[in-house]
Amino acid sequence: MNKFLEHTGVKYPIIQAPMGWIARSRLASAVSNAGGLGIIETSSGEVENCKKEIAMMSSLTDKPFGVNLPLLFLKDDSMVNFCVKHGVKFVTTSAGDPTKYVNVLKDAGIVVYHAVPSLEGALKAYKAGVDGLIVEGTEGGGFKSPIEVGLTVLIQAIKKEIDLPLIAAGGIVDGIGMASAIAAGADGIQMGTRFVSSLESPVHTNFKDSIINAPIDGTLILNKKSKPVVRALKTDLTKKIDEEGVMDMSALMNIKSLYFDGDMNAAPALSGQSVGLIKEVKPVQDIIESTIGEYNEVCKRLSNSKF
Numbered sequence: 001m002n003k004f005l006e007h008t009g010v011k012y013p014i015i016q017a018p019m020g021w022i023a024r025s026r027l028a029s030a031v032s033n034a035g036g037l038g039i040i041e042t043s044s045g046e047v048e049n050c051k052k053e054i055a056m057m058s059s060l061t062d063k064p065f066g067v068n069l070p071l072l073f074l075k076d077d078s079m080v081n082f083c084v085k086h087g088v089k090f091v092t093t094s095a096g097d098p099t100k101y102v103n104v105l106k107d108a109g110i111v112v113y114h115a116v117p118s119l120e121g122a123l124k125a126y127k128a129g130v131d132g133l134i135v136e137g138t139e140g141g142g143f144k145s146p147i148e149v150g151l152t153v154l155i156q157a158i159k160k161e162i163d164l165p166l167i168a169a170g171g172i173v174d175g176i177g178m179a180s181a182i183a184a185g186a187d188g189i190q191m192g193t194r195f196v197s198s199l200e201s202p203v204h205t206n207f208k209d210s211i212i213n214a215p216i217d218g219t220l221i222l223n224k225k226s227k228p229v230v231r232a233l234k235t236d237l238t239k240k241i242d243e244e245g246v247m248d249m250s251a252l253m254n255i256k257s258l259y260f261d262g263d264m265n266a267a268p269a270l271s272g273q274s275v276g277l278i279k280e281v282k283p284v285q286d287i288i289e290s291t292i293g294e295y296n297e298v299c300k301r302l303s304n305s306k307f
C-alpha cells in the first residue's frame with residue numbers, strides 16, 4: 001500500500017502545491033473532489049482569511065485536504081492552534097525548522113510532511129520526526145534553494161538515506177513526470193504551476209496565458225547570490241532583475257497585482273520549468289484524470305519493454 005495514500009485517505013497521490021493567495025478553497029476543493037489532495041496556503045500571511053478558507057473547505061468537499069504552514073513566516077502559534085482545534089488532518093510545513101511544531105501537530109493526530117530542497121534538509125526533518133517529505137527540485141516555481149539540484153537526482157539521493165514517504169515537486173505536469181518521479185523513489189507528486197494554470201485557479205487570464213505560451217526555457221532563477229531565490233517566468237521585469245543580479249523581498253510586494261489584475265511586471269511571475277510543457281488551461285479534474293491515465297499507460301509501456 002502506498003504510504004501517502006494511507007496517511008491521507010486520498011484516491012491519487014497528487015498534492016496541489018501551497019501558493020500564497022492562489023491555494024484557497026476554490027482550487028483546493030476542486031483538487032480534493034477530483035481525488036487529489038488540495039492544500040490551503042497560509043504564506044499570504046492573511047491569517048483570518050486563511051482560517052475562513054480552511055473552515056469553508058468542509059462545505060465544498062467531503063474529501064481529505066491539508067494546510068501548509070510556512071514556519072519562518074508564522075507570526076505566532078495562532079495558525080497551528082487553529083489547525084489543531086479545527087480537526088485538520090494533514091499539514092505540510094515549509095520554510096524553516098519543523099522541530100518547533102512537529103510534536104504539537106502529531107500529538108493532535110495531524111500527519112506532517114516537511115518540504116525540503118536538499119539532502120541535508122531532509123536529514124534534519126527526518127530527525128525532527130516528520131511523517132514524510134515534500135522533495136523540491138530546482139525545476140519548481142517560487143522560492144528556491146540557491147543550490148540547484150534536479151528533482152530526479154534529489155529524490156534518489158534522499159531515498160537512499162531516509163525511509164519516509166517522499167512527494168516529488170518541481171517541473172511535473174503530467175503522468176510522464178509522475179512516472180519518472182515514482183521510478184526515482186517517490187510515493188507521489190506535488191504540482192504547482194500546472195494548477196495555477198487550471199480553470200479553477202483564481203489568477204488573472206494574463207498569468208495563465210503567459211504560462212501556456214511560455215517556451216521550455218521560459219523561466220529564470222533569480223537572485224542566486226542573495227535571498228530570496230525564486231524561479232519565475234521570463235518577463236521584462238525578471239530579465240531586468242536577472243541582468244542586475246540583485247533582488248530583495250520588496251520585489252514581491254505587488255504580487256497580488258500580478259495574480260489578480262494581470263500586470264505581468266508587477267512582481268516576478270513565480271512559475272516552474274513545467275511551463276514549457278503546459279499547453280492549455282484545463283479543469284482540475286481533467287488534469288488529475290489525464291495525469292493518472294498517462295501514468296498508468298507509461299507503467300504498461302515500461303512493463304512491456306523489459307530488457
Ligand SMILES: Cc1cc2nc3c(=O)[nH]c(=O)nc-3n(C[C@H](O)[C@H](O)[C@H](O)COP(=O)(O)O)c2cc1C
Binds near residue numbers: 139142270
Ligand atoms: C505561483 C506560485 C506561487 C507559489 N507560492 C508558494 C508559497 O506561497 N509557499 C510555498 O511554500 N511554495 C510556493 N510555491 C512553490 C510550490 O509550492 C511548489 O513547490 C512548486 O510550484 C512546484 O513546482 P511546479 O510549479 O513546477 O509544479 C509557489 C509556486 C508557484 C508556481
